[in-house]
Amino acid sequence: MAFNFAHAMNHPPRNIFIGTDCGATTSKIAGVWGNGEAITTKLLQRPTNSQNGTDAVVASWISAIGEFLAENNLAWAQVQGVGLAIPGPYQRYGVLDHSANLPPGFKGWDVYTAYSRALALQAGREIPLVVGNDGKCGGVAEARLARGESKASVLMLMPGSGLGSAFVGPNGLPLEGDTLAGMETAHMPAPLHLLGISGPPFPCGCGRNWGCIEAYTTISGLGRLLDVTLPKYPGHELAKSSATIKERVLSLRGRAQKGDLLAVEIFDFQAMALGLHVANLTLALDPSIVIIGGGLMDPEATSTEFRERYLGIIKKSAMQYVWPAQQGNLRIVPAALGDLSQAIGAALLALYQPA
Numbered sequence: 520m521a522f523n524f525a526h527a528m529n530h531p532p533r534n535i536f537i538g539t540d541c542g543a544t545t546s547k548i549a550g551v552w553g554n555g556e557a558i559t560t561k562l563l564q565r566p567t568n569s570q571n572g573t574d575a576v577v578a579s580w581i582s583a584i585g586e587f588l589a590e591n592n593l594a595w596a597q598v599q600g601v602g603l604a605i606p607g608p609y610q611r612y613g614v615l616d617h618s619a620n621l622p623p624g625f626k627g628w629d630v631y632t633a634y635s636r637a638l639a640l641q642a643g644r645e646i647p648l649v650v651g652n653d654g655k656c657g658g659v660a661e662a663r664l665a666r667g668e669s670k671a672s673v674l675m676l677m678p679g680s681g682l683g684s685a686f687v688g689p690n691g692l693p694l695e696g697d698t699l700a701g702m703e704t705a706h707m708p709a710p711l712h713l714l715g716i717s718g719p720p721f722p723c724g725c726g727r728n729w730g731c732i733e734a735y736t737t738i739s740g741l742g743r744l745l746d747v748t749l750p751k752y753p754g755h756e757l758a759k760s761s762a763t764i765k766e767r768v769l770s771l772r773g774r775a776q777k778g779d780l781l782a783v784e785i786f787d788f789q790a791m792a793l794g795l796h797v798a799n800l801t802l803a804l805d806p807s808i809v810i811i812g813g814g815l816m817d818p819e820a821t822s823t824e825f826r827e828r829y830l831g832i833i834k835k836s837a838m839q840y841v842w843p844a845q846q847g848n849l850r851i852v853p854a855a856l857g858d859l860s861q862a863i864g865a866a867l868l869a870l871y872q873p874a
Contacts, residue, residue: 535597537587538866539580540604540653542567543620546580548587549862551870553599555663557863563587564858569621573628577637585641600647601638602865604656605630609699613650619724649869655693655702656864658685661810661854663867669807674800675854677812678793681705681724682733686804691871705733710795714788716747735792741768744785752781772815776825786815790829794836801841801849809837812854826853
């Protein structure tokens with residue numbers, strides 16, 4: 520979907536809202552005007568510095584916001600709210616539990632209080648802060664683009680190393696749930712009877728043994744899929760390769776784009792499995808738009824042919840199980856914002872839902 524954010528306006532609104540996206544290695548900063556338009560689509564990212572502790576992380580965010588404001592001729596006085604996109608799970612709002620993406624010592628960190636204090640100290644006043652799951656923030660930003668002026672509900676699925684999920688309602692806000700664990704759809708059981716793979720369910724890093732859909736749709740399950748598919752291709756290069764399993768798995772995307780039948784079959788399977796997941800969630804949530812994100816939808820990493828095939832199989836797989844009225848209404852589209860989505864979504868969260 521084509522999109523165009525205004526980089527500047529003749530009379531820009533005074534109020535701005537800043538988004539911070541905390542990654543394991545780098546953090547990204549974005550901002551939106553009071554009307555929701557992005558201030559810039561230029562990506563600003565700086566080291567998270569998590570290896571140096573929580574104080575260093577907050578300091579890096581404050582410094583990066585300062586850079587963002589200076590680059591765009593803005594001032595702290597214009598900042599009316601800040602959103603923070605950070606990985607879960609959480610012990611409670613704004614307090615981290617153990618995260619696979621951050622050091623173990625961050626468990627129990629009250630990031631909401633620490634960041635709020637730092638923002639107030641820097642700005643000389645209290646600045647409302649909203650904390651949200653990083654995947655859900657990405658969904659907020661992508662939903663705003665995909666639905667335009669409509670109030671359509673939007674489901675977003677982001678297969679990568681794991682499966683991120685978000686559901687954004689007509690008010691533009693993501694579904695959180697009563698314990699902030701809403702839309703953790705990666706760990707719903709896959710419809711194994713439809714997948715055609717014999718043997719026990721694939722294991723998942725979450726510890727469940729019922730066949731989490733994440734294990735059948737993301738990088739985390741490619742090794743197992745390679746194991747069960749290779750016997751059909753005994754002469755394949757990967758059947759005789761001395762490379763590590765990680766190296767073999769990471770080669771599959773490139774092989775698929777060159778027409779390698781083994782790799783194509785594996786990604787076709789993942790697309791089919793993701794389509795079944797889309798059908799399940801569509802029956803439960805009834806969205807009008809489904810956005811597929813993640814690295815497989817990245818125009819810089821995959822070919823147009825690869826993306827169209829992948830999306831086409833998702834659609835075909837999903838449409839046979841949703842209701843007839845949904846078949847005529849449901850759009851399945853690729854994500855458009857890439858690395859900017861979570862930071863922009865965090866800024867929008869601050870705009871839509873001030874603390």
